[in-house]
Amino acid sequence: MKTWLTTLILSLSTLGLAHADVATTQQNLKKNFPEIPVSAVNTTPVKGVYEVITEGQIVYTNDDAQYFFVGNLVDPKNQRNLTAERMQQLNKIDVSTLPLNQAIKHVKGNGKRTLYIFSDPDCPYCQRLEKELTAVDNVTIYLFLFPLTTLHPNAETIATQIWCSKNQYQAWQDYLLNHKAPTASQKCSTPIQKNLALGQKLNINGTPTMYLKNGERIAGAMQAGQLNTLLDQAQ
Incomplete structure (x- = not known):
């Protein structure tokens, strides 16, 4: 004792x-x-x-x-x-707190896996990620438009046009993958300023920034094979 x-x-x-x-x-x-x-x-x-x-x-x-x-x-x-x-x-964050109404939703395949992306349309690394995502299937993507105008002065204009497009994710892919500028007007209400405020709260200072279903954060572009592995592990 x-x-x-x-x-x-x-x-x-x-x-x-x-x-x-x-x-x-x-x-x-x-x-x-x-x-x-x-x-x-x-x-x-x-x-x-x-x-x-x-x-x-x-x-x-x-x-x-x-x-x-x-x-x-x-x-x-x-x-x-x-x-x-x-x-x-x-x-690491609680992804259930993310305001999904501020994101563009895109479902590929059965959509059973989930990926949340903060991305800038004029960011070269975001364009590289979008190319890799063409080889990633069975995922639901929530895309938060996050233009960093200090680096890309025209990014907010493009992001606004993408949000105002009838097929938002198609307009996003057309611009990032095919360099086809969106044609929609800039007269609709967008969540872009709210996304920028959210990013500041989450200490996001670069794009792309991604979150997995388990809340883990991934900074920067990633090859499709590695991303597929992380998506599976996060289920």
Whole structure:
């Protein structure tokens, strides 16, 4: 009993110390970098190194919070990228909360798998993804028009015309795959501004960005074979 009690006391003491160190790091971050919005500070497997989550990104610091370490924390023995794993956890969402009325729905085959895509019509990587999607079947796609006008000034105009088209997804494919400009007017109401606000909330800063049925996030274009595997795993 004495051994058990001693172990318990030591464990609680260590836990309290860990919380104190996190609290100290948070205080030092606020003092040294008040302009940086810090969402959370967590411990890492490396003694004295803390994970700092800021604006959807991960950096590392120590309890003095004088410097930041930017990069991946890797466990070579177990061949794990700990930073990438944490980012995957942080970026995971509950897809049931996505406003599907703001997306273009397209069903291929039996539609049993689901893919949510935030895409810019003038983004080269989005065009590459759309080409790969021609080899992906049995999927329901929810396409959120997400024009990044700072990179592609005409993208919002094109996205508006696509949304206002009678066959929205066909107009999307015609533009991205065949370079055929949409002909619809720009006089209908669109969810584009709502999509941009949603993307900001989800820390989406590049296209294409995809979400699987299990809420996992995929950034960038991907080959059809790899995407098929992930879609199957997410069921």
